[in-house]
Amino acid sequence: MNSLVLRSDDRGAATLTLNRPEKLNALTKEVFEALEEHVDKLAHETKTVGLVILRGAGANFSSGYDLSEVQQYIKAHAKPHFHSEVIEKVAKLPQPVISAVQGHCSTGALELALAGDLIVASESAQFADVYSRWGLTPIWGLSLRLPHRVGAAKASEMMLTCRTYSGIEAQHMHLANLCFPDDQFDAQLAALTADILANSWYANRVNKHALIESDSLTLEQAHSLELFKNEGVAPDAAQRVSKFLKKGAKGA
Numbered sequence: 001m002n003s004l005v006l007r008s009d010d011r012g013a014a015t016l017t018l019n020r021p022e023k024l025n026a027l028t029k030e031v032f033e034a035l036e037e038h039v040d041k042l043a044h045e046t047k048t049v050g051l052v053i054l055r056g057a058g059a060n061f062s063s064g065y066d067l068s069e070v071q072q073y074i075k076a077h078a079k080p081h082f083h084s085e086v087i088e089k090v091a092k093l094p095q096p097v098i099s100a101v102q103g104h105c106s107t108g109a110l111e112l113a114l115a116g117d118l119i120v121a122s123e124s125a126q127f128a129d130v131y132s133r134w135g136l137t138p139i140w141g142l143s144l145r146l147p148h149r150v151g152a153a154k155a156s157e158m159m160l161t162c163r164t165y166s167g168i169e170a171q172h173m174h175l176a177n178l179c180f181p182d183d184q185f186d187a188q189l190a191a192l193t194a195d196i197l198a199n200s201w202y203a204n205r206v207n208k209h210a211l212i213e214s215d216s217l218t219l220e221q222a223h224s225l226e227l228f229k230n231e232g233v234a235p236d237a238a239q240r241v242s243k244f245l246k247k248g249a250k251g252a
Contacts, residue, residue: 005034006057012050012197014042014095021058026066027108032083039089050201051193052097054090054116060103061113061125067134084140091115091141092212094205096196100189101125101167101176111140114149117208120192121167121176122185130162148215150175200236 006017016038018025042049056062090097090112099116106128113119121127129146131138138159147155150173158165170176180188196204214221 003034004028004031005038007038009049012048012201013053013193014045014049014051015053015055018054018056018062021056021060023066024060024063024104025056025058025109026063027112028066028069029083032086036083036086036089039086039093042095043089043093046094046201046205049095050197050204052093052095053100053189053193054097054112055100056102058103061099061101061105062109063104064106064110064130065108087111087115087140094208095201096204096208098189098192098196100185101127101170102182102185107131107136107138108140111138111142111145114142114145117211118178118192119170119176120178120180120189121170122182123167123179124182125167125170125176125179126164127167127170127175128162128164129158132159133162146175200240202235 004019006019008015008017016035018027018031018035020026020028020031042052096118097116099113099119101113101119102122102125104126105113105121106126107130110127110129129138129142131142143155143159146158150158154173157163165173165175167176167179171179178188178192
């Protein structure tokens with residue numbers, strides 16, 4: 001497996017780590033190919049993996065797409081192939097995905113982070129969309145996913161000003177779901193991971209699928225597509241309810 005993206009597994013959570021710390025984990029074609037290889041495997045591992053965490057090695061998530069590679073495309077008068085299909089594969093993984101952001105998360109890296117179901121940030125994280133600064137435009141879905149998270153007005157501000165926003169600001173504007181103190185980031189991320197994995201993995205997958213598929217639909221349209229026409233019961237529901245009732249009987 002390519003060392004540009006590392007995978008580690010711990011009690012049902014698979015962590016994918018962008019591994020170019022000497023380059024601030026800048027994205028390249030090879031990084032995306034390595035990421036795609038991992039994601040393709042994870043899509044078929046729902047029995048052993050209940051959550052995917054995406055993060056960067058060292059102090060940064062990613063500084064964005066490697067500009068030296070972009071320059072090569074420009075000199076060749078060719079459109080950069082930014083592997084938007086890999087972003088979609090991350091977004092459509094059956095398992096919930098957490099984008100865990102520390103340090104830089106800029107432009108192409110922001111597009112990748114937005115593919116996560118949850119974004120968590122350290123207080124000192126730096127979010128930015130600087131496509132316009134380089135005369136580029138987003139082609140991985142940012143123009144849809146960013147306003148969906150923060151609203152059209154805030155997305156316009158980010159895209160037109162190219163300003164940088166801290167992790168605290170990102171949470172206030174709903175770009176990040178949660179913001180953790182820098183010195184508590186890993187511990188808080190582990191606690192969030194445990195909370196998610198403690199729930200029914202099946203229910204988590206169904207809920208994620210329903211949220212994605214029904215996002216732009218009315219309730220009537222969602223029902224017509226049978227998104228909600230299931231038993232409403234996970235395979236482990238009886239066991240979970242029984243365990244809860246037994247705890248209640250003991251006064252726990």
